[in-house]
Amino acid sequence: MPNFTILNRFSSSFRDYNSHLKLVFICTTVSGGGVLGYNAVVGSSEDAVVAAADKKKVVVLGTGWAATSFMKNLNNPKYDVQVVSPRNYFAFTPLLPSVTCGTVEARSIVEPVRNIFPKKNVEVQFSEAECIKIDAENKKVYCRSISKNNLNGQEEFAVDYDILIISVGANVNTFNTPGVVENCHFLKEVEDAEKIRRTVIDCFERASLPDISEEERKRILHFAIVGGGPTGVEFAAALHDFVNGDLVKLYPGIKDLVQITLLEAGNHILSMFDKRITAFAEDKFQREGIDVKTGSMVVKVTNKEICTKEVTNGGQISSIPYGMAVWSTGIGTRPFIKDFMSQIGQGNRRALLTDEWLRVEGFNDVYALGDCATVNQRKVVEDIAAIFKKADKNNSGTLTVKEFQEVMGDIYERYPQVELYLKNKQMSNIADLLKEDNVDVKKQLNIEELKKVLSKVDSQMKFLPATAQVASQQGIYLAKCFNRMEDCEENPEGPLRFRGEGRHRFKPFRYKHLGQFAPLGGEKTAAQLPGDWVSIGHSSQWLWYSVYASKQVSWRTRALVVTDWTRRFVFGRDSSRI
Numbered sequence: 001m002p003n004f005t006i007l008n009r010f011s012s013s014f015r016d017y018n019s020h021l022k023l024v025f026i027c028t029t030v031s032g033g034g035v036l037g038y039n040a041v042v043g044s045s046e047d048a049v050v051a052a053a054d055k056k057k058v059v060v061l062g063t064g065w066a067a068t069s070f071m072k073n074l075n076n077p078k079y080d081v082q083v084v085s086p087r088n089y090f091a092f093t094p095l096l097p098s099v100t101c102g103t104v105e106a107r108s109i110v111e112p113v114r115n116i117f118p119k120k121n122v123e124v125q126f127s128e129a130e131c132i133k134i135d136a137e138n139k140k141v142y143c144r145s146i147s148k149n150n151l152n153g154q155e156e157f158a159v160d161y162d163i164l165i166i167s168v169g170a171n172v173n174t175f176n177t178p179g180v181v182e183n184c185h186f187l188k189e190v191e192d193a194e195k196i197r198r199t200v201i202d203c204f205e206r207a208s209l210p211d212i213s214e215e216e217r218k219r220i221l222h223f224a225i226v227g228g229g230p231t232g233v234e235f236a237a238a239l240h241d242f243v244n245g246d247l248v249k250l251y252p253g254i255k256d257l258v259q260i261t262l263l264e265a266g267n268h269i270l271s272m273f274d275k276r277i278t279a280f281a282e283d284k285f286q287r288e289g290i291d292v293k294t295g296s297m298v299v300k301v302t303n304k305e306i307c308t309k310e311v312t313n314g315g316q317i318s319s320i321p322y323g324m325a326v327w328s329t330g331i332g333t334r335p336f337i338k339d340f341m342s343q344i345g346q347g348n349r350r351a352l353l354t355d356e357w358l359r360v361e362g363f364n365d366v367y368a369l370g371d372c373a374t375v376n377q378r379k380v381v382e383d384i385a386a387i388f389k390k391a392d393k394n395n396s397g398t399l400t401v402k403e404f405q406e407v408m409g410d411i412y413e414r415y416p417q418v419e420l421y422l423k424n425k426q427m428s429n430i431a432d433l434l435k436e437d438n439v440d441v442k443k444q445l446n447i448e449e450l451k452k453v454l455s456k457v458d459s460q461m462k463f464l465p466a467t468a469q470v471a472s473q474q475g476i477y478l479a480k481c482f483n484r485m486e487d488c489e490e491n492p493e494g495p496l497r498f499r500g501e502g503r504h505r506f507k508p509f510r511y512k513h514l515g516q517f518a519p520l521g522g523e524k525t526a527a528q529l530p531g532d533w534v535s536i537g538h539s540s541q542w543l544w545y546s547v548y549a550s551k552q553v554s555w556r557t558r559a560l561v562v563t564d565w566t567r568r569f570v571f572g573r574d575s576s577r578i
Contacts, residue, residue, distance in 0.1 A: 054078060055077075055078055055079060055080045056078065056079050056080070056162040056163055057079075057080050057082065057160060057161050057162045057163070058079045058080065058081045058082070058161065058162065058163045058164075058165065058482075059081075059082050059083075059084065059141055059159055059161035059163070059164050059165070060081060060082070060083045060084070060165045060167065061084050061085065061131050061141065061164070061165065061166050061167060061168050062083075062085050062166070062167040062168040062169060062370070063083065063085040063087050063088070063089065063090050063113050064090070064091075064093075064167060064168075064169045064370060064471065065093070065370060065468045065471035065472045065475065066167035066369035066370035066471040066472065066474050066475040067083065067085070067165070067167040067369075067370075067475065068090045068113070068116060068475065068553065069471070069472045069473075069474075069475025069476045069479070070165065070167070070369070070475035070476070070478055070479045071083065071113075071116065071117050071124065071475075071479075072116060072475075072479075072553070073475070073476050073479035073480065073483075074119070074122055074479040074482055074483065075119065075121060075122060075479075075483055076121075076122065076482050076483045076485065077121040077122060078485075078486075079122060079163075079482065080122075080123045080125075081117075081122060081123065081124045081125070082124075082125045082126075082127065082159060082161075083113065083117065083124065083125070083126045083127070084126075084127045084129055084130075084131060084141065084143050084159065085113070085126075085127075085128070085129075085130075085168075086128065086129065086130040086146045087113075087128075087189075088112060088113055088114070088126065088128045089110040089111060089112050089113060090110065090111050090113060090116060090553055091109055091110050091189070091190050092109040092110070092548075092551070092552060092553070092557065092561075093188075093468060094468060094548060095109045095548065095561070096109075096187055096188075096189075096190070096192070096193045096231075097187065097193075097231065097234040097235040097238045097519075098238060099190065099193035099194065099197065100187070100193045100196040100197050100200070100235060100238060100239070101197065101200070101238045101239060101241070101242035101573055102197060102242065102246075102568075102573035102574045102575065103238065103242075103564065103565070103568050103573055104561055104564045104565070105560070105564055106190050106193065106194050107560070108557060108560035108561050108563075108564050109190070109552075109557060109560075109561065110190060110557070111553050111554050111556065111557050113126055114126060115554065115556075116553060116554070127143065127159075128145070128146060128147065129143040129144055129145045129146060129157070130143065130144055130146055131143050131168065131336055132144050132156070132336050133336055133339065133340075134164070134166075134336065134339075134340040134343075136164075136340070136343070136344065136363060136366055139160060139161050139162070139164075139365070140158045140159065140160055140161070141158070141159050141161065141164065142156065142157075142158050143156065143157055143158070143159060144156045145157075161365075162365065163365050163366075163367070164365065164366045164367070165367045165368075165369065165478070166337070166352065166360070166366070166367065166368040166369070166372060166373070167368070167369040167370045167372065167471070167475070168334055168337065168370075168372050169188075169334075169370055169371045169372060170331035170332060170333065170334065170351070170371035170372055170466065171188070171331065171332040171333065171334055172186045172188055172327060172328075172329075172330075172331065172332060173329060173330040173331050173332035174327065174329075174332070175329070175330075177298055177299065177300065177301065178299075178300045178301070179300055179301035179302055179303075180298075180301050180327055182301075182303075183301045183302065183303050183325060184226070184301055184325045184326065184327035185199065185324065185325065185326045185327065186326070186327055186328070187231055187235060187326060187328050196324075196326060198577055198578075199324050200223070200239070200242070200324065201575060201576075201577040202577065203220050203221060203223075203323045203324055204221070204247055204250075204251050204254070205577070206220050207220045207221050207251075207254050207257070207323075208251060208253070208254060214257075217254060217257050218257050218259070218321075219304065219321040219322065219323055220323035221254060221257045221258045221259065221323055222259045222261065222320075222321060222322045222323050223239060223258075223259070223260045223261070223322070223323065223324050223325075223326075224261045224263065224306055224320060224322040224324070224325045224326070225239075225260070225261070225262050225263065225325075225326045225328065226263045226298050226306070226325065226326065226327045226328065226329055227263070227264065227327065227328035227329035227330075228262055228263075228264030228266065228268070228269030228270065228271070228292070228294070229269075229270070229271075229272070229328065229329070229330075230270065230272075230516070230518055231328040232262060232264075232269075232326070232328040232329075233262070233269055233270055233281060233518060233520070234518065234519050235326060235328065236260055236262050236285070236290055236521075237285075237290075237519055237520050237521030237522075238519070238521065239260060240260055240288060240289075240290055240521050241521045241522065242573055243255075243258050243260075245572065245573070246572045246573045246575055247575060250575055259289075259291065260289075260290045260291065261290075261291040261292075261293060261320065261322075262285065262290060262291065262292045262293065263293050263296045263298060263306070263308060263320075264292070264293070264294045264295075264296065265295070265296065265297040265298075265311060265329075266294060266295070267294055267295060267312075268282065268294060269281060269282060269285075269292060269294065270518055270526075272465070272516075273516070273518060273526065273528055274528050274532070274534050276534050276536075277518060277526040277528060277534060277536065280520075280526060280536050281518065281520055281526065284520055284521075284522075284524070285520075288521070288522075293308070295310060295311040295312040295313070296308040296309070296310060296311070297309045297310075297311055299317070301325060304321055304322070305319045305320060305321050305322065306319070306320045306322055306325060307319050307320075308320065331350075331371050331466050332350070333350055333351065333372070334372065337351075337352065337372055340352075344360070344361075344362055344363075345362075346361075349374075350374075351371070351372055351373050351374040352368040352372055352373040352374070353373075353374060353376045354367070354368050354373050354374070354375055354376065355375070355376060355378075355508075356375060356377060356378070356414075356508030356509055357481075357504070357506060357508055357509065358373070358375070358474060358477070358478055358509055360373075361376065367478060369471060369474040369475055369478065370466075370470070370471035370474065370475075371466040371471065374463055374464065375463075375464055375509065377415075377416070377417070377461055378414070378415065379415075379458045379461070380411070380415045380417065380418065380454045380455070380457055380458055381451070381454065381455045381458055383498050383499065384447065384450060384451045384454060384455075385447065386498040386499045387407065387411065387450070387454075387498050388447045388450055390407060390496060390498050391403050391404055391406065391407045396444075397446070397447075398444035398445060398446050399444060399445045399446075399450065400444050400445075401430075401431065401434070401445070404430060404445060404450070405429075405430055407496065408429075408430050409495075410495035410496040410498075411495075413494070413495040413507055413508065414495040414496075414498070414508065415457070416510060417457050417458055417459075417460040417461045418454070418457045420457075420460040421433075421456070421457040421459070421460045424460065433453055433457075434453055437449075437452055437453050439453065464511050467516075469513070469514060469516075470511055473509075473511055473512065474509060474511075477509045481505075481506045484506075485505075488505040488506055489505065492504060492505045492506075493505070493506060493507060494506050494507050494508070495507070495508070513530060514529075514530065515527060515528060515529035515530060516528050517540070517543075517544045517547070519541070519544060520536075523538055523541050524536065524537055524538060524540070524541055525537075525540040525541040525543070525544045526540060527540040527543055527544070545565065548561070549561060549562055
C-alpha cells in the first residue's frame with residue numbers, strides 16, 4: 001500500500017509538470033536507455049569482429065568424396081568455410097553402374113550438400129558455380145555461376161581465401177582418340193548414368209521398329225564398352241543382367257540379336273585385382289556371351305563404328321559396328337587445373353603434385369585431394385645423408401645399430417616404403433634388413449653401408465589409385481589435421497625433420513587399403529580384402545550390399561538404396577524411358 005501511494009504521488013507530480021520538463025525527462029530516459037543499448041550492441045559487435053578476424057577463410061572446391069569427407073569431419077570453429085562446386089549434391093559414384101540399368105534410381109544415391117554441411121560450430125557457405133581460375137599469388141579463385149539466371153548482371157565472381165582445398169576430381173581421359181567425345185558415353189557423373197539408361201532403352205525401341213533391316217538391328221543392339229577396369233567390367237555385367245533379366249521379356253523378338261563387347265588394350269581385364277579374380281571374370285563373361293577383346297586399342301570412333309588396333313597381332317586394324325559405346329579408360333585433368341599446374345611449374349604432369357601432408361608442392365596454404373592430385377612420396381635414398389647426420393648424435397661418423405634404431409620409428413612414418421619392404425620380405429625389424437646385406441649388426445655402420453641397406457626399399461613406392469576410398473581417407477585426414485592445428489603447433493606429433501630442426505606438425509597421410517569389389521553380375525561379386533583374402537560368389541555379393549549400404553552419407557540415401565534393391569528383387573528393373 002505505501003508503494004502504491006508513492007507511485008501515485010510520482011505520477012500525479014509528473015502530470016503537473018509543464019510539457020517542456022516532460023520532454024526533457026523522456027528524452028533523457030530514452031537516450032540513456034539508448035546509450036546502454038548502443039554500448040551493448042557495440043560491445044557485442046566488436047567481439048564478433050575480433051572473433052571473425054581470428055578466423056581463417058577456407059575455400060573448398062568440389063563436393064565429391066574428398067570434399068564431403070573433409071566437411072563432415074571438420075569441427076574447428078576457427079575456420080569459416082566456403083564450398084564452391086557446380087554440383088549442389090554429393091553422389092555415391094560406386095553405384096553409378098547400377099543407375100545405368102535401373103537397379104538403383106539416380107536420386108537414391110545423391111544427397112544435397114546443404115544437408116551434409118550444417119555445423120553447430122563451423123560456418124559453411126555454398127556457392128553453385130564452377131572454378132575457372134586459381135590465382136595463388138593473390139589468394140583468389142575465380143568462379144562462374146552455372147545458373148541460367150544472371151544475378152545482378154554478374155556471372156563471374158572472385159573468392160578470397162586464406163587456405164584453399166582443391167578436390168574437383170578429374171575428367172575422363174580420351175587419350176586424344178578421334179571421335180570419342182562426339183560419339184561415346186562416359187560414366188563419371190549422375191547425368192552420364194541417366195543418359196546411358198535412356199540410350200539403352202532407345203536402342204531396343206529403335207531395333208523394334210518394323211522397317212529396320214536385320215543387319216541394322218544387330219548394329220543397334222551391339223553395346224561396346226571401352227576399358228576393362230572396374231567401371232567398365234561392372235557396367236558390362238550390369239547391362240548383361242538388365243538385358244537378360246528384364247528386357248528380353250519385353251522385347252522377345254530381338255533378344256537373340258543383343259551383343260555386348262568389352263574392349264581392353266591390356267592383356268587382361270581387372271588387371272589391378274588378384275589374378276584369380278581376373279581369370280574368374282574372364283571365364284564368367286565368356287560363358288555368358290560377353291565378348292572380351294583384350295589387346296585391342298581403340299584408335300578411332302565414328303557414329304557407327306569403332307576402329308581398333310590389335311596390339312599383339314601385328315597392329316591389324318579392324319572395325320566394329322555398334323549402337324552404343326561407353327568409354328571408361330582412366331582419368332584426365334580438368335582445364336583450370338592444367339592452367340594452375342602450368343603456373344606453378346607442374347605443366348608436364350597429369351595431376352597436381354603434393355607432399356605427404358597433401359599440400360601442393362611449393363605452397364603451405366593450398367591442398368589438393370582426390371583424383372586431381374597425386375602424392376609425391378619422397379625417396380629414402382634422397383635423404384640418406386640427412387638421416388645419417390640426424391642419427392649420428394656424437395658426430396663420430398659411424399652409427400651403432402642402437403642409434404639407427406632410435407630413428408627408425410621416424411623413418412617408418414616419413415617413408416612408408418621401408419615398412420612395406422620389411423613386410424613383403426617378412427622381416428620383423430631393421431636388424432633383419434641389415435643381415436640381408438651381410439652387415440654385422442654388432443659393428444658400427446658407415447654412411448655407405450647405410451646407403452646400401454636403404455637404397456633398395458624405394459622399389460616399394462607406389463602411386464595411390466584414383467578411387468573414392470583414397471579420396472575419402474584424404475578428406476578425413478585433412479579435417480583431423482585442421483581440428484588439431486593449434487595443439488600441434490605447440491606440440492608437434494609428426495616425425496623428425498631430417499633436413500631441419502624439430503618435428504613435423506602432423507604425421508603424414510597414410511592410405512589404408514580396406515579392400516575392393518568387382519560386381520560380376522548374376523548376384524556374384526569378387527572381393528579382394530586386406531591380407532590377400534579373395535572371395536568370389538554370392539556371399540561376396542551380400543557383403544557388397546552391406547558395405548555399400550553402410551557407406552551412404554545419410555540415413556535417407558541408405559533407406560532409398562536398400563528400398564531400390566528390394567524393389568528390383570520383387571518387381572525387376574524399370575525399363576521406362578524417363
